[in-house]
Amino acid sequence: MAIQKILVAYNFTHLDQKAIEFVTSTFARLDGIEITIFHAYTPVPEIETQASMVTGKLKSSLSYLSQQVMQRENEFKEITEKLAKNDLANAQIHTIFRPRKKDIASEIINLNRETKFDVIVLNRKAARVTRFFSGSVSHKVLMTLKETTVCVVS
C-alpha cells in the first residue's frame, strides 16, 4: 500500500486535541502512514534596535519574546514526542514549527504545494465572529486545494 501522507494543523487548543484524537482513531492502526503535525507561529516583530537609545531598551524585551517562542517550540516537541511514543507509535511522525508570513490557510496551502499530502486534518469552531476579520481557514483550504482529502473536525 502506498504511503499515506497526513497533515494535521495544530494550534494548542482543545479542538486541535480533538483533531489529533480523530487522526489517532482513524489512521493509527494502518501501516505506511506519515503524519506531519504543523504549527505556524507569529514571529517576533523586526525592530530597528540600533536607531535610538530608547528602542535599544527594547533589545532585552525582544530576547524575552524569542525565549517565549522557544518555550512554545519545546511544548510542541513534547506533545508530538508523546504522540509518537504512545498513540501514534505505528506511524512516522514529522513536525514543522515555523514562522508564519501570511494567514494560516495560505501557510497550509503553501506547505501542501511543497509536500503533497493525501489528507489534511483541520478543525473548526462554530459561530466565530473573528472569522469576519481573519477569514475561515477551513473554507479557504477547501476552496483552494484539489485532489486532497480535507477533514474538518468540529
Next chain:
Amino acid sequence: MSAEEKIDIDLFKVVFRAMAQSDNLEIMANHLTQLLVASLEIKGCTIFVLNPEYDELEVLASFGLSTDYVQKGPLLSDKSIADTFSGKPFVIPDVKNTDKLQYPQDAQKEGIGAIVSVPINFYGKVIGAMRLYHHQVWDISDRDVDSLLVLAENIGLAMTYTRVLKALKTIRYTVDDIHDIWMLD
C-alpha cells in the same frame, strides 16, 4: 505620588511600525500583544472581539498567558469586566479584591495580580476589548491608560479596514465566477 508612566512616543513608534509590517490583522494584533507584554514587563495581553450574537468575547490574539487560562470557558461580556462594554477603560488593580471577574479563581491560579481592560470602539460602538494582565498589583497611570485607548482605537481601525477589504474580495471573487454568458453588453 502618581504612578510611573511607561508608554511614551518611542514605544508608540515601535508598536505602530511593527503593526505596519503586516497586512494581516491576526499578525498585527499578535505583534501588538507581544510588544506590550515585552515593553511594559507584564504577564500577558489579549485582544478580544465581541460576538454580538452570543455576547461572548472571542480571542483574536493573545500572548503570555497559558493555553488553559485562555481557553478556560466562554467569556461573557456582561460578566467579565462588563464596565469595558460601556465604552470606558476599567482597571482592576488587585484581582483578589474585585467582583468584576467571571473566573476570579482561574485568574489567581494563573498568577495574575491585576488587569487593565480597554474597549475597542468602532463608530461609538464597542466591538472588542484589549486586556493587559500584570503579575502583581498594578498602579497604572491615567496617561498610560489613555495611551492604551489610542492603541485599541487603532486596532479597531485595522479591524474595520480588514472587514471592508474582505467584503471587497468576496465581491470580486463572486464577479469573477460569473460566466460571460450572463453579462449584459
